[in-house]
Amino acid sequence: MMIEKTVKIVNNAGLHTRPAATIVKLASKYKCDFNILKDGLNINGKSIIGVMTLAAEMGSELLLTFDGVDEKEASEEISDYFNRGFDEL
Amino acid sequence: MIKIDQKAVSRKESITVEFLFKNSKDKFKLRLLSDESGFSKNIYEQNLHRPGLALTGFVDLFSFSRVQIFGNTEMSFLRQLPDDQKEETLRRIFKFNIPCIILTDNNVPFPKLIDLANEFRIPLFSSPFSTTKLVFLVSDFLDDQFAPRVSIHGSFVDVYGAGVLFVGKSGIGKSEVTLDLVERGHRLVADDIIILTKKGEGILIGSGTNLAKHFMEIRGLGIIDVERMFGIRAIRFQKRLEIIVELEVWDEKEEYTRTGLDEKFISILDVDIPYVKLPILPGKNITVISEVISLNYLLKHYGHDASKIFEQRLNDRLKEKKVDDLRGVDYFEHDFE
Numbered sequence: 001m002m003i004e005k006t007v008k009i010v011n012n013a014g015l016h017t018r019p020a021a022t023i024v025k026l027a028s029k030y031k032c033d034f035n036i037l038k039d040g041l042n043i044n045g046k047s048i049i050g051v052m053t054l055a056a057e058m059g060s061e062l063l064l065t066f067d068g069v070d071e072k073e074a075s076e077e078i079s080d081y082f083n084r085g086f087d088e089l
Numbered sequence: 090m091i092k093i094d095q096k097a098v099s100r101k102e103s104i105t106v107e108f109l110f111k112n113s114k115d116k117f118k119l120r121l122l123s124d125e126s127g128f129s130k131n132i133y134e135q136n137l138h139r140p141g142l143a144l145t146g147f148v149d150l151f152s153f154s155r156v157q158i159f160g161n162t163e164m165s166f167l168r169q170l171p172d173d174q175k176e177e178t179l180r181r182i183f184k185f186n187i188p189c190i191i192l193t194d195n196n197v198p199f200p201k202l203i204d205l206a207n208e209f210r211i212p213l214f215s216s217p218f219s220t221t222k223l224v225f226l227v228s229d230f231l232d233d234q235f236a237p238r239v240s241i242h243g244s245f246v247d248v249y250g251a252g253v254l255f256v257g258k259s260g261i262g263k264s265e266v267t268l269d270l271v272e273r274g275h276r277l278v279a280d281d282i283i284i285l286t287k288k289g290e291g292i293l294i295g296s297g298t299n300l301a302k303h304f305m306e307i308r309g310l311g312i313i314d315v316e317r318m319f320g321i322r323a324i325r326f327q328k329r330l331e332i333i334v335e336l337e338v339w340d341e342k343e344e345y346t347r348t349g350l351d352e353k354f355i356s357i358l359d360v361d362i363p364y365v366k367l368p369i370l371p372g373k374n375i376t377v378i379s380e381v382i383s384l385n386y387l388l389k390h391y392g393h394d395a396s397k398i399f400e401q402r403l404n405d406r407l408k409e410k411k412v413d414d415l416r417g418v419d420y421f422e423h424d425f426e
Contacts, residue, residue: 028259028260033258033259035094035242037094037096037097039099040096040097040098040099040238040240041097041240041282041298042094042096042097042239042240042241042242043240043242043281043282044242044259044281046259046260047242047259047281047306048306048312049280049281049282049301049304049305049306049312050242050281050282052300052301053281053282053298053300053301055300063096065094
């Protein structure tokens with residue numbers, strides 16, 4: 001099984017360094033594979049260089065995929081963090 | 090075995106004439122003869138077209154959406170027409186939505202050609218290259234632009250001249266092996282996100298992304314700049330992908346090759362790439378093993394396949410059916426060194 005979720009960047013500054021580091025930290029707690037897809041670029045969500053390379057600006061849409069034993073918990077916590085605008089709203 | 094996510098495969102739908110001009114004007118020695126009003130037009134195809142027949146009036150099946158090449162044939166045909174027919178002929182094909190026109194062999198356009206190109210907003214270029222040469226150059230450029238590409242998570246290093254891509258789970262130590270290899274004089278192509286582009290048939294060329302370049306992350310340390318730290322000798326911008334090495338924690342249930350006779354391949358964008366699965370064990374030096382994988386690949390490439398040669402030696406011995414002394418040297422003489 002695999003969980004897919006589409007999220008939107010809602011904060012003004014976009015996906016900058018601080019939220020990128022937080023996402024990687026959140027994802028690393030879980031065992032499941034976590035990937036982010038944007039404009040044909042597929043990156044590993046547990047890698048800081050990968051998440052920063054997305055350069056996701058405000059308004060852009062990302063597809064999150066979770067695959068593994070704890071995919072449900074991971075997908076909920078991480079997509080919630082996106083929807084909260086990285087606590088910058 | 091790694092999975093290639095089909096969603097990570099992409100291909101450019103179109104490029105603008107402006108993009109073609111900006112990125113290739115030095116290479117193709119292109120000169121703009123018209124104004125820039127048609128620069129936003131899109132090119133959708135890598136094929137080119139020489140509109141010889143269309144100029145004579147046969148416009149059925151005219152491949153107008155391709156970049157049009159006017160060589161010596163087209164230009165001398167146009168030049169020998171009387172002025173009113175020149176205009177009529179050009180108007181007939183300019184009605185179609187042509188992205189742009191390139192004159193080869195330094196052909197000089199007559200004034201009417203430039204006027205009409207401007208009127209129909211068709212960018213007009215000229216190049217000193219011969220038609221054959223220019224067609225080759227432009228096709229290769231467009232082929233690369235429209236080539237399928239895929240992004241993949243891993244570390245890509247040039248090890249003794251062979252392009253080795255390390256893949257595996259996050260945190261398994263791909264970046265650490267890469268750093269170790271760079272320290273030993275090998276060259277980093279990219280870490281973390283590798284963009285593989287299909288070049289021609291059967292070749293994949295890997296490079297990093299625009300943004301990440303030769304930056305990499307080392308766990309517990311953060312982001313480092315490999316180019317600054319180790320200098321220009323430690324990096325390269327692109328490399329053909331030749332071997333994929335998957336690092337994984339030793340799994341008792343998994344079967345690992347012992348002879349190397351059973352070669353495995355991974356298919357990426359329909360290109361088969363040799364694949365090695367490398368279990369990680371305490372005390373195992375992955376860096377040195379990676380160098381050996383690369384050297385073994387090079388030996389095979391030059392016709393020396395160690396596993397096959399050993400198998401051959403065994404088969405020869407079995408055929409001889411004679412019992413030999415097991416020792417590899419018949420007589421040690423008086424050599425006590």
